[in-house]
Amino acid sequence: MDILTLYNELKERYGKPEGQWTLWCKRPKTKTEKEQVIIESILTQRANWKNVCYAVNNLKNAGLLSLEKILHSDDEKLYSLIRPSGFYRIKTQRLKGLCDCIITEYGGVAKAEQEECGAIREKLLSLHGIGEETADDILLYAFEQPVFVIDEYTRRLVKRYNLSDNFSYRHLQEFFENSLNKRDYALYQDFHALIVIDGKEYKN
DNA sequence: CACCAGGCCCTAT
DNA sequence: ATAGGGCATGGT
Numbered sequence: 001m002d003i004l005t006l007y008n009e010l011k012e013r014y015g016k017p018e019g020q021w022t023l024w025c026k027r028p029k030t031k032t033e034k035e036q037v038i039i040e041s042i043l044t045q046r047a048n049w050k051n052v053c054y055a056v057n058n059l060k061n062a063g064l065l066s067l068e069k070i071l072h073s074d075d076e077k078l079y080s081l082i083r084p085s086g087f088y089r090i091k092t093q094r095l096k097g098l099c100d101c102i103i104t105e106y107g108g109v110a111k112a113e114q115e116e117c118g119a120i121r122e123k124l125l126s127l128h129g130i131g132e133e134t135a136d137d138i139l140l141y142a143f144e145q146p147v148f149v150i151d152e153y154t155r156r157l158v159k160r161y162n163l164s165d166n167f168s169y170r171h172l173q174e175f176f177e178n179s180l181n182k183r184d185y186a187l188y189q190d191f192h193a194l195i196v197i198d199g200k201e202y203k204n
Numbered sequence: 205c206a207c208c209a210g211g212c213c214c215t216a217t
Numbered sequence: 218a219t220a221g222g223g224c225a226t227g228g229t
Binding site: 020041042044045046047048050051052086090094128129130131132133134137149151152153154192196199200 | 211
Binding site for chain 3: 046
């Protein structure tokens with residue numbers, strides 16, 4: 001099964017990714033939208049998307065859906081707002097660490113996204129609570145870099161179609177990137193979204 | 205009521 | 218190297 005053919009079949013079946021994906025797959029994004037995606041990339045870790053929406057709406061209603069605002073908010077305040085997304089204490093620390101990195105070290109999203117992709121990735125991975133999937137979510141959906149995101153749904157899809165017998169993150173990422181146009185970040189965004197949508201659907 | 209959701213880190217083998 | 222437990226909530 002050719003990877004591009006697989007993409008086209010998913011695209012044929014599900015069309016343009018909607019719901020939670022309309023923002024993540026929107027192109028181009030404003031600064032505010034990019035910041036929301038970054039915040040959501042942490043909140044969505046091991047969480048149901050509906051719960052993430054509650055947390056995001058709480059932040060929005062409190063006027064804190066911004067990296068700068070979060071960085072300067074009290075922990076207790078953030079605890080109460082993001083509680084619905086689960087793991088709220090640890091996620092508050094992760095969010096603040098990430099905001100601190102982007103605001104303090106890079107001087108904001110606009111500056112950060114101009115850095116060399118591999119260098120930012122290493123930087124993100126060095127932060128506590130940011131692993132490969134979250135780092136790549138940020139690179140692909142907020143910084144619009146052509147980095148293919150691998151997650152549990154991607155692994156299940158690979159297994160289902162017998163595309164590979166090596167399930168390490170690095171191997172699968174290279175596998176997808178080498179099978180697709182390396183400049184086409186828009187394709188990467190839509191493809192990952194479709195894999196997740198299909199994964200939820202497929203799971204009888 | 206039990207099990208699950210787009211992770212990640214730490215610890216003990 | 219790798220399995221297992223902790224982090225916590227709301228949905229189904």
